[in-house]
Amino acid sequence: MEIRQLQYFLAVAEEEGFGRAAERLGIVQSAVSQQVRRLERELGVPLFGRSTRGTRLSAAGERLLPQARAVLDAADRLRRTAAAVAAGTDGILRLGTVQTPDGRLDAVLARLAARAPALRVRLRQAPPAERLEALRSGGLDAALLRAAADAPGLTVTPVWRDALHVALPADHPLAAEPSLRLAGLARLPLRRAAPDRNPGFHALLTGACRAAGVDPPPGEPFTTLRETLAEIGTSGTASWTVFYDVNGLPELPGVAVRPLAGVTVTTSLVTPPGPPAPALRHLLAAFGRPGGG
Known part of the structure; x- marks a missing residue:
């Protein structure tokens, strides 16, 4: 599992579509779709229901979204702490x-x-x-x-x-x-x-x-x-x-x-x-x- 896969998952869920998520992330739609499919295969559950009417979270996706947000928040805190340690304002x-x-x-x-x-x-x-x-x-x-x-x-x-x-x-x-x-x-x-x-x-x-x-x-x-x-x-x-x-x-x-x-x-x-x-x-x-x- 990669951090970027969780980021793409979150973007698709919030934008309710792969195209809009790709625009938000500044990458092509196929890259978003590919990484989300890899994440689904690794987790063993579908994260989205795809139809002509749009993209919606599946039941599994709805359950896993808060945890994905928590992981991304933790990763962001880790980066900020690491930057502060590198600057000498945090650490031991x-x-x-x-x-x-x-x-x-x-x-x-x-x-x-x-x-x-x-x-x-x-x-x-x-x-x-x-x-x-x-x-x-x-x-x-x-x-x-x-x-x-x-x-x-x-x-x-x-x-x-x-x-x-x-x-x-x-x-x-x-x-x-x-x-x-x-x-x-x-x-x-x-x-x-x-x-x-x-x-x-x-x-x-x-x-x-x-x-x-x-x-x-x-x-x-x-x-x-x-x-x-x-x-x-x-x-x-x-x-x-x-x-x-x-x-x-x-x-x-x-x-x-x-x-x-x-x-x-x-x-x-x-x-x-x-x-x-x-x-x-x-x-x-x-x-x-x-x-x-």
Whole structure:
């Protein structure tokens, strides 16, 4: 069964004649008659009663006409939806996310919804390496990533920049400073995560230390922010760590948190290479970045 056969069936029924249906469809009458006969053979019932007085629906045709209309309506909805998906205003956009402290991602998603109300966004939280792997394998359409300097083969578009913060013992002399620089922290053991846990941020911090001409001695490994800060405040051995704000600046006894001057972390939207797909253009526009449409 073909869609055009149902279209011809509907046209003949509404025009009450093969000739008028052919005129409406802009084709020859023989083509209409041939396709309707094929449809009748496939369905196994006559759809029309043909006589010298004209063409009328048979009982079977009268029963099947509403269903033919429903199929054609469904096909039309399918075409419209497919066109909207192709234009990026409908469909599903799979986005790997990061935590943000100030609702900025919610604001981006609200702007995206205003541009493409039928576009559904599926958010996925995963470690940075998993986000990149999912993007390369097609499991994600885009991913937000902090310090995404090393993303070979992908397009990296910066979308916002965040300050970094230092946590150190509250009784350390440096805690009296309103902000800190890496040069002043050079002799204190630095607690940081292994490179494979967050390669981009590890590389950012390593590069910043190198640019500042410092190489802090390694401290105990960074585990979670809460656990690491608790150890900094209670271990009795001075150490420090660097972090970015995701849920508001923490407050723990014995720990001072100060801004790190001269170093920031950039969050980027990472996408497949080449021109962005229509849905991604809408997302880029919601971020206020070039390439959005």
